[in-house]
Amino acid sequence: GQNIDQPTEMTATEGAIVQINCTYQTSGFNGLFWYQQHAGEAPTFLSYNVLDGLEEKGRFSSFLSRSKGYSYLLLKELQMKDSASYLCAVRVFQTGANNLFFGTGTRLTVIP
Amino acid sequence: EAQVTQNPRYLITVTGKKLTVTCSQNMNHEYMSWYRQDPGLGLRQIYYSMNVEVTDKGDVPEGYKVSRKEKRNFPLILESPSPNQTSLYFCASRDQGTYEQYFGPGTRLTVT
Numbered sequence: 582g583q584n585i586d587q588p589t590e591m592t593a594t595e596g597a598i599v600q601i602n603c604t605y606q607t608s609g610f611n612g613l614f615w616y617q618q619h620a621g622e623a624p625t626f627l628s629y630n631v632l633d634g635l636e637e638k639g640r641f642s643s644f645l646s647r648s649k650g651y652s653y654l655l656l657k658e659l660q661m662k663d664s665a666s667y668l669c670a671v672r673v674f675q676t677g678a679n680n681l682f683f684g685t686g687t688r689l690t691v692i693p
Numbered sequence: 694e695a696q697v698t699q700n701p702r703y704l705i706t707v708t709g710k711k712l713t714v715t716c717s718q719n720m721n722h723e724y725m726s727w728y729r730q731d732p733g734l735g736l737r738q739i740y741y742s743m744n745v746e747v748t749d750k751g752d753v754p755e756g757y758k759v760s761r762k763e764k765r766n767f768p769l770i771l772e773s774p775s776p777n778q779t780s781l782y783f784c785a786s787r788d789q790g791t792y793e794q795y796f797g798p799g800t801r802l803t804v805t
Binding site for chain 2: 612614621622623624625626629631668670672676677678679680681682683684685686
């Protein structure tokens with residue numbers, strides 16, 4: 582089975598930086614995704630890492646260490662609209678297909 | 694506009710009454726998938742399909758059926774719904790050779 586852990590809730594201040602961690606234990610690892618999901622809406626793609634290192638995209642960055650089974654999502658210059666759940670998902674190759682396994686999500690609340 | 698559509702968006706039904714949730718994508722994607730999302734459990738895969746007439750079980754297939762007769766459609770069938778299938782359901786699709794998955798808007802199902 583796949584085991585993916587991330588904190589349940591986090592709170593941060595508008596304008597600040599927040600780091601959301603994700604650890605995983607999987608077999609057939611083939612990449613890691615971060616999604617943003619506002620309440621009652623569909624997840625939207627933020628980032629994808631398959632190699633070790635940092636991927637930067639505007640205010641969002643994602644880091645992966647495959648040897649440690651660890652990733653983080655870094656959000657800079659936080660805005661109120663960043664209040665949402667952030668889902669870590671591991672892509673696993675099994676039985677001839679790439680499937681996604683999700684963590685339970687981290688609910689981020691941005692306060693003024 | 695490239696999109697994944699689901700119908701209905703909201704459904705309240707009774708135990709044992711067969712229902713179908715439709716999913717359609719207009720991007721000619723080979724891969725389609727169904728997830729359910731429950732508080733504290735995250736997104737869990739129900740079934741996936743790698744192409745027409747090719748379907749396979751995900752993590753939580755019990756109580757569900759799917760079919761893939763056409764590339765664009767991937768309906769989810771609940772032959773005899775039970776209250777534990779009350780959940781938020783998402784359909785998703787992607788190109789076989791790519792990694793980004795596109796999610797539909799979700800279907801909130803309540804079984805009483």
